[in-house]
Amino acid sequence: MQYDRSNIFYKIINKEVKSNIVLEGKHFLAFHDITPKAPVHILIIPKGCYVDYNNFVLNATDEEIVNFNKGISEIIKLMKLEEGGFRLISNSGKFGNQEVMHMHVHILGKSSEE
């Protein structure tokens, strides 16, 4: 599938649309989901234009992939999710019910401080 720059996450990366940012790295942006489905619900997205998880892994540079995955670990630490546990979800395509066609990983969990 062709990447479409009219999607909301492209606008969030370019700061045309506001988001509640948790962490920004060289190749990723992480922010709170607008409709949280867990006590902590963060979306992490690459800054590059990739439609979904597989498209990202197949086409991104190793530096982007490493920076993105280290970003997930940084968020787990920052939000204190290690103790309580967490889920990582990346919906892709029709079967995956993907709504926003810019690759993203949902980080869902509960802070050990709550």
Ligand code: 5GP
């Ligand atoms: P998925 O594409 O994996 O089904 O989910 C997209 C997620 O993006 C949903 O959980 C939805 O709540 C979130 N979302 C959609 N639009 C916005 C927005 O404008 N801001 C933020 N922070 N989250 C959004």
